[in-house]
Amino acid sequence: MKKGGIRSRFSICTVIAALICAFHLIPFYIMLGVALKSPYDTSSRWVFPGYLYLDNFREAIRYGKILKSILSNVIITGGAVIGITVVGALAAYPLARNQSRVNKVVRTFSLGMMMIPALSLLVPLYSLMVDIGGISTYWGIIIILVTFQLPTSIFLYTNFIISIPAALDEAAAIDGCSRLKVFFLIILPQLKPVTASVVIMTGVSCWNDYMFSLYFLQSPQIKTVTLSVASFFTQTQSNMGAAAAGALLGIVPIVTLYLCLQKYFIKGMLDSAIK
Amino acid sequence: MKQRWKKGLINIYYIPALVLFGGFVIYPLLKGLQISFTNWDGFSQNYSNVGLKNYQTLIQDGHIRTTLVNTVIYGFGSTLLQNVLGLAYALFLNQKFAGRNVTRAVIYMQAMVASLIMGYMYYFILQYDGGALNDIMKILGLDAVDWLSNGRRAVLLITLINSIQFVGVSMILYLAGLQGISASYYEAAELDGAGFWQKFRYITWPLLIPAVTSSVMLNLIGGLKLFDIIQPLTAGGPGFASHSLATLVSYTYFRGQNAGYSATIGIFSFILIMVVSIVLMKYFTKREGNV
Numbered sequence: 001m002k003k004g005g006i007r008s009r010f011s012i013c014t015v016i017a018a019l020i021c022a023f024h025l026i027p028f029y030i031m032l033g034v035a036l037k038s039p040y041d042t043s044s045r046w047v048f049p050g051y052l053y054l055d056n057f058r059e060a061i062r063y064g065k066i067l068k069s070i071l072s073n074v075i076i077t078g079g080a081v082i083g084i085t086v087v088g089a090l091a092a093y094p095l096a097r098n099q100s101r102v103n104k105v106v107r108t109f110s111l112g113m114m115m116i117p118a119l120s121l122l123v124p125l126y127s128l129m130v131d132i133g134g135i136s137t138y139w140g141i142i143i144i145l146v147t148f149q150l151p152t153s154i155f156l157y158t159n160f161i162i163s164i165p166a167a168l169d170e171a172a173a174i175d176g177c178s179r180l181k182v183f184f185l186i187i188l189p190q191l192k193p194v195t196a197s198v199v200i201m202t203g204v205s206c207w208n209d210y211m212f213s214l215y216f217l218q219s220p221q222i223k224t225v226t227l228s229v230a231s232f233f234t235q236t237q238s239n240m241g242a243a244a245a246g247a248l249l250g251i252v253p254i255v256t257l258y259l260c261l262q263k264y265f266i267k268g269m270l271d272s273a274i275k
Numbered sequence: 276m277k278q279r280w281k282k283g284l285i286n287i288y289y290i291p292a293l294v295l296f297g298g299f300v301i302y303p304l305l306k307g308l309q310i311s312f313t314n315w316d317g318f319s320q321n322y323s324n325v326g327l328k329n330y331q332t333l334i335q336d337g338h339i340r341t342t343l344v345n346t347v348i349y350g351f352g353s354t355l356l357q358n359v360l361g362l363a364y365a366l367f368l369n370q371k372f373a374g375r376n377v378t379r380a381v382i383y384m385q386a387m388v389a390s391l392i393m394g395y396m397y398y399f400i401l402q403y404d405g406g407a408l409n410d411i412m413k414i415l416g417l418d419a420v421d422w423l424s425n426g427r428r429a430v431l432l433i434t435l436i437n438s439i440q441f442v443g444v445s446m447i448l449y450l451a452g453l454q455g456i457s458a459s460y461y462e463a464a465e466l467d468g469a470g471f472w473q474k475f476r477y478i479t480w481p482l483l484i485p486a487v488t489s490s491v492m493l494n495l496i497g498g499l500k501l502f503d504i505i506q507p508l509t510a511g512g513p514g515f516a517s518h519s520l521a522t523l524v525s526y527t528y529f530r531g532q533n534a535g536y537s538a539t540i541g542i543f544s545f546i547l548i549m550v551v552s553i554v555l556m557k558y559f560t561k562r563e564g565n566v
Contacts, residue, residue: 011372011373013367013370013372013375014372014373014374016367017367017368017372017374017375017377017378018374018378020364020378020381020382021377021378021381021382024381024382024384024385024439025381026400026407027385027393027396027397027399027400028396030396030399030400030407031395031396031399034399042405044407044410045399045400045405045406045407045410046407046410087291087292087295088292090288090289090291090292091288091289091291091292091293093288094286094288094289095289098286102286103286106289106293109296110292110296113296113300115496115548115549115552116300116304116545116549117496117499117500117521117544117545117548118500119500119502119520119521119524119541119544120304120307120524120541120542120543120544120545120548121300121303121304121307121541121545122524122525122528122537122541123307123310123317123524123528123534123537123538123541124302124303124304124306124307124310124538124541125299125303126528127306127310127317127534128299128302128303128306143295143299144299146295147295147296147298147299147300148299148300150292150295150296154292183288204387207389208387208388208389208390208391208503209389210389210390210391210502210503210506211502211503211521211525214525215525225389226389226391226392226503229389229391229392229395230391230506230507233395233507240399243395244395244399247392247395247396250389250392251387251388251389251392254387254388255384255387255388258384258387259380259384262380265383265387266383266447269444269447269448270447270448270451273444273448273489273490273493
């Protein structure tokens, strides 16, 4: 009797959960429907097309150049993530190991950088990038993304290295390892779990960035996914289907990655949020 | 001596990070302060110092007042909604039942999508002509509504959409917090005859305060900087009715070609966000100390 009671409560929970899922999936469903419908189909957006129509996707690839944008995103996110992890891990090592007064100041300073909103710097940053010729270049956008994601990376690495016993470094140093060798041979191999978190957290922000791309990528030569989708929508008011198809193609890489590596995505979020 | 030399040497490792912060954060911040005292248009070589004129304009500007109210609604409104709903989801999904892992994955998935693209998804729902929501209105026998044409309503809808998109972040933080609470507390409380509400009030809530701190800080700072999602839905319109500080900075610079004033709004938002973060951090540290 009691068991039955528990089971029925659970099945009600499952029904509620299904409704919650449905609610959160509505926007995806609607956009998929729009992307798969011909422009002459005037049925309601709730009705899924009963035919196969892929011209919108063709148009998004041919005229929206969405695949080229995905490639640009891969280059920008890849370059930025490499910079963020390398510069972050290097900076974290002395901050974690040598907690002198100077280093404490440096650590607080780099955490403080997290609170400075990029939006308040956009005008001077833009004119700086114009001066050094960084507008509409890969290195320009990468350097900006690295700078603004670096505090997160330093924060995560510092906390992690503090948790590795210093006795390990000392033992290696006694055996005649130089500081540089200790870092590369002892510390670096142990950083894999935290590196996964850093790569995921900062990688998602870089991939989805719109504000920096809008400011610093002005030429049509280099366009990120968000920029392409935005310009596609403003240009093709008449053909929403193609714009929707482009937007869907743009989110496929990150959503696929998330679904495959969920555990790491959630761990990364938790690591970086708890201060 | 040798030890000291070695200690000094490893500090070199953080030089690259400091160079980046200096060059691309601190220098622009000072430069922005300087630009805010000029009438620079953003491209010409000639401009002059105008002293505090931009700051005077800022105080008198009606658009700034609307924008400031909007930014506060975006920031605090999203934080409130996201945390209440996130906590409810976490409490619900902390029970054992079939499908709970899938549900968690689906809710958090939206946080992976670029806000700009999320905005377009909701545009298909809220659009006046052919929007999915108006189709429901029609079925219910009601008149179609131009959802985004009214400034205040647009601001509330953007707040709601932003909250729905990132509710998964709060949910995950609360779930992690809940899993850290030992079941023995609840068993003891049940023996003493505590009901659901009493258990929540005296066990769950106090032990969740660290998770609340993280979640509120993240949401609030994110909400005050809101930019991406406004573009696809209203682009700050109608008129200036749904601008946030971030979109107004961009608009004033690129459309208004008033770099001096744009930098002034930037400095103003810098001070605002710093003050809010510091006050909140102080408040939460004190509160966590008390529990």
